[in-house]
Amino acid sequence: MAHRILVVEDDAHMREGIQDILETHGYEVWTAGDGAEGLQTLETLVPDLILSDIAMPTMDGYAFYEAVRRNPRWALVPFIFLTARGERADIRQGKRLGVDDYLTKPFDTEDLLAAVEARLKRMAEVRAATEAEKEALRKAILDALPHELRTPLTYIKGYTSLLLQDTALMTPEILHEALEAIRSGSDRIGSLVEDFVFLVTLDAGEVAATVKAAHETVDLRPILRTLVTDYQQRAAARQVTIELDLSSPLPFVEAYPPYIANALGRLLDNAIKFSKRDGGRVTIRAWAERGEVHVAIEDTGIGLPATEIPKIFERFYQVDRARMEQQGVGLGLPIALGIVEAH
Known part of the structure; x- marks a missing residue:
């Protein structure tokens, strides 16, 4: 399928010349005489690339570019400015806005085609990388989520069935064990749901907004x-000892206490x-250095290969889940990082 290109140019001869060159080389071309007409055209199609002049009546190229980027449907479409202006100020303005490329008229056929092909190739690479990331994320979710739901549900269903059938014959100890297992399973599912909800609030910017509006001077100790x-x-259930070292004086920090406690708890x-x-x-150690408070939490665990460390804050990522049983779906560390970044 041919790539679709929208050409926005007020000079009819230039517009038709660009259209002829691109169509000769297999592209499907749509045209518009200025930015306002270009926006109307975009309502009917989403092109693979936009070529736009800067100096145009009604709506110039800068205003057109900003309007394009404000619309989520068109925000990722590669955008190249075409202009007769060669001044550095105009080029800087285009780059400041974030335009993908900049061609100064007059340009020859090879320059035009090279710019178009380069941007289309780059977009194809970005899309391929995005699809690979989505597939990896989908696999990570499918690896972790069914287990995290099925295991507690099995406890809940099994012990509920037992209670419904043989309550009269149960000793108080067995009854307590069954109820405790049901509570544990429901807590585990509840925690999973809370993590997903909190992740949504992080992505929506609500956590950062809360920190900005409700932060206060906090003593971390x-x-x-x-x-x-x-x-x-x-910790005692696993026969793990927790040691807290607050021997160094700590200055107060600006933070939202519930969120900081959430991150440190994770x-x-x-x-x-x-x-x-x-x-x-x-x-757990806390100390002050160069006007900042540092908190370090160290354990005597199994450790991580150096190659895995850059990945541990990725959502749903877990190290060798197939070999090591790990309760959770790999959201604890990403959420903790998100909270810290929100501060």
Whole structure:
């Protein structure tokens, strides 16, 4: 299928000449006499590339470009400015706006075709990379999500059926065990749902907006002490010790306490989860350096290959899930990073 190109040029002779060159080389070409007419044309098709003059009546190229980029349907379409102006100020203005390329008239056929082919090739590469990322994300979700839903649901359904059938014959201990398993399973599903909802608020900018509107001067020490208390039981179940080092004086920071506690809690939970059972240790240290407060959470876990470290903040990414059972779907660290970035 031929690539579709929209040419926006107020000079009829120039517009027709560009159209002839492109059509001769197999492109499907649509034309418009100025930016306003170009926007009307875009309502009926989404081209693979736009070539636009700058100095045009009614709506010039700059205004046309900005209107194109404001519309999500056209925001990623490659855009090349065509202009008779050779001044650096005009070129800088185009680049400042983010235009993909800039051709100064007069240009020959080879220059035009080279610019068009280069932008179309680059867009094809970007689309291929995006599709590969989407496929990798889809696979990661399919690897993790069914397990994270099926396992707790199995507990809930199994123990519910047991309670419905044999309650009268159960000892209080067995009844308590069944109810605890049901609660654990529902908590696990609830936590998963909460993570997905929080991820949406991150992407929508709501977390950053909340931080901007509700941040306050915060002492991190009470937050860290509370986290250690909250996670002691979970750590003890794995015979993991939590050590908190607040020996260095800490200045106050500007933050939104619930979100900072959320991020630090996710890091602490991750450290406990991957520490060695029966004797593992998690150490939390906080210190000030060059006007900044640093918090480090270290564990005695299995470690990571150096090649995996750049990937650990990717959504749904987990290291060798097939070999290591890991509760969760790989959202804890990405959410923690998103909270920190929102600050």
